[in-house]
Amino acid sequence: MEFTLSGNALKTLARSITCLSRVGNDLAIQASPSQISFHALNSSRSAYQLITFKPDLFDVFTVSGAQVQRSVLLKAVCSVLRTPITNIDYLSVQLPDINASKIQWALQCFSGIKKTYWITCNVDPDIQQLSLDRRRYPSNFVVRPRDLNRLLANFQSSLQEITMIATERSSDPSDAASEFGGKAVEFRSYIDPTKENDSLLHTQLWIDTVEEFVQYTHNGNPVDMTFAVKELKAFLAFCWGCEVDIHLYFEKA
Incomplete structure (x- = not known):
């Protein structure tokens, strides 16, 4: 296996590694002649991230055989990318042979240093396989990263988990005068019922999906889900850097 990146492609890879490092400790790599995938799973197995690249992204992309699977520490990969991306001409990654126990990462800098x-x-x-069919999830919304970041800024920075409650958007104009103004989604600080939380700050934020979301679909009974803020913000930062919208699909907690 061998691949080389430069320019914007290298920036995208660096963002990917940073995002994955905020999810798990190990980077699982699966490469085939048609694509390369990077996986990360957190220690509690409650968050999983998969980022896949096609060969067109790379200056050089070669995989011998049907598939290559390896796993390395993300901390080690992050140390490779500590060199400012603007100083790097290209990055070359190579697994010498199928039985090799080490992967070579080489940086060629504009200064001539390698x-x-x-x-x-x-x-x-530990390479996990996760298969999800988006069509199974009747509810979803699309939000721009900068808008979601602005909404999350209303919560305390130390918050570890957040609960989202999705309700059906009302078409009744009279709801606009209600307590929540017809807003269909609520974000709230997660309250652990097993702990004493009376002294902590709790925030509830009702969201107008027409104003804040690009798209919102939910029918039927309210649905609530609780997830970790750390992994959510990591994914948000990645999407913001890549200038793409966030699509969230869900059905129940």
Whole structure:
């Protein structure tokens, strides 16, 4: 396996690695002649992230055989990318052969300096496969990263989990005068019923989906779900950097 990136493609890879490092400790790599995928799973197995790239992104992309699977520490990969991206001409990653226990990461800088790192692969890689059919989820919304970031800024920075409650959007004009003004989505600080939280700050935010979301679809009974803020913000930062909207599909907690 060998691939080389430069320019905007290298920036995209760096954003991907940063995002994945905020989810898990290990980077699982699956490469085939048609694509390469990077996986991360958090320690509690409550958050999983998969980022896939096609060969067109790379200056050079070669995979011998049907598939290559390896796992390395994300901390080690992040250390490779500590060099400012603006100083790097290109990055080359190479697995010498199918039985190799180390992956070579080489940075060629504009200054003429070349930095080479050998990262040892994990002995027992934990590579998860997650298959989701978006059509199974009747509810979804699309939001711009900057808008979601502005909404989350209303919550305390130390918040670890957040609850989202989705309700059916009302078409009755009289709802506009109600307590929540006909707003269909609520974000609230998650309250752990097993702990004493009386002294903590709790925030509830009702959201007008017409004003804040690009698209919103939900029919039927209210649906609530609770998820970690850390992983959500990591994904938000990645989408913001790539200038793409966030699509969230859900059905129940």
